[in-house]
Amino acid sequence: MRGIVQEVIRSAIVPVAGWGTRMLPATKSQPKEMLTVARKPIVQYVAEELVRNGIEQILFITSRNKTAIENHFDTDPELARLLDSANRRELARELLFEQLHTKFFYTRQRVQRGLGDAILCSENFAGEQPFVVALGDSILGLHAESKAVARMVELFEAKHATCVVAVEQVPAEETSHYGIVQIADGDAGYYRVVRLVEKPPAGLAPSNLAIAGRYVFSPLIFDMIRRVKPDDRGEIQLTDAIQATCEEGKRVLAVCLPSNEKRYDIGNFPSYFETFVEFALADPEYGPEFRKVVERLLAAGVRKSEDKSHKAEVSG
Numbered sequence: 001m002r003g004i005v006q007e008v009i010r011s012a013i014v015p016v017a018g019w020g021t022r023m024l025p026a027t028k029s030q031p032k033e034m035l036t037v038a039r040k041p042i043v044q045y046v047a048e049e050l051v052r053n054g055i056e057q058i059l060f061i062t063s064r065n066k067t068a069i070e071n072h073f074d075t076d077p078e079l080a081r082l083l084d085s086a087n088r089r090e091l092a093r094e095l096l097f098e099q100l101h102t103k104f105f106y107t108r109q110r111v112q113r114g115l116g117d118a119i120l121c122s123e124n125f126a127g128e129q130p131f132v133v134a135l136g137d138s139i140l141g142l143h144a145e146s147k148a149v150a151r152m153v154e155l156f157e158a159k160h161a162t163c164v165v166a167v168e169q170v171p172a173e174e175t176s177h178y179g180i181v182q183i184a185d186g187d188a189g190y191y192r193v194v195r196l197v198e199k200p201p202a203g204l205a206p207s208n209l210a211i212a213g214r215y216v217f218s219p220l221i222f223d224m225i226r227r228v229k230p231d232d233r234g235e236i237q238l239t240d241a242i243q244a245t246c247e248e249g250k251r252v253l254a255v256c257l258p259s260n261e262k263r264y265d266i267g268n269f270p271s272y273f274e275t276f277v278e279f280a281l282a283d284p285e286y287g288p289e290f291r292k293v294v295e296r297l298l299a300a301g302v303r304k305s306e307d308k309s310h311k312a313e314v315s316g
């Protein structure tokens with residue numbers, strides 16, 4: 001059907017099923033996607049970004065211990081009444097996101113078998129339509145103001161692509177943490193992808209262009225995922241399914257994120273800390289005061305990580 005009727009992409013899949021083990025103990029009993037960056041949980045930024053990019057329905061691929069995500073997007077009349085009766089209408093404004101113009105759907109990945117397998121759980125939801133995938137632990141742009149997804153959708157439609165991935169440059173020593181793409185020559189802001197490798201061993205990456213948590217797919221990806229063999233950890237990688245798409249001779253394109261729409265990764269503590277501080281400093285209301293606090297702390301020489309006194313207290 002595609003190619004005859006140009007479909008406008010209105011659906012997004014947000015996988016949030018992962019354990020978040022790199023962020024224990026913070027993620028022991030709450031989803032990492034519910035950790036806050038400045039004022040909001042990460043997943044709220046992701047949903048707001050998608051709505052800003054024209055998405056009208058979002059399917060979360062969840063797992064056990066992720067019900068806080070559903071609760072967050074649900075309306076809470078009791079809380080709304082409480083804020084109203086206590087005459088605290090300015091706080092009620094903080095719940096306006098509950099009226100986001102999108103429909104929310106949830107399904108569970110029952111066994112953790114990797115990102116590709118998680119996406120396969122959305123097959124019935126997607127049906128015959130192309131769709132966006134947005135990883136639930138990545139925010140694009142300061143305060144999620146990126147319009148990269150809308151541009152990727154436009155490119156997908158204009159070029160009759162089978163897949164479009166967002167990519168960003170990473171230092172050579174970090175390529176082993178990402179899906180890495182090899183591109184053919186390109187211009188006009190996008191490239192043709194010729195090969196992809198998920199987390200290549202150090203020194204073996206075909207480039208330093210890393211997949212950056214946003215994708216547009218035609219439903220063909222589901223057949224490609226079914227072809228993928230599990231990796232040595234038993235996981236079905238989405239990157240391998242995109243590689244299979246390339247091998248089929250289908251058009252896979254990459255769009256490089258500009259620096260003002262960079263990806264904030266919440267999958268590990270160093271990057272989470274940095275993201276939190278950057279967003280808090282940019283907070284229109286609290287940012288200026290917080291900046292002074294940070295400057296004061298730095299000037300006073302806050303305890304450095306090599307200071308072992310905290311460990312001594314704990315073990316003692």
Ligand code: G1P
Binds near residue numbers: 213239
């Ligand atoms: C996933 C993808 C990887 C991508 C990364 C960041 O890895 O498998 O290709 O580069 O997200 O978007 P993860 O961070 O879940 O290990």
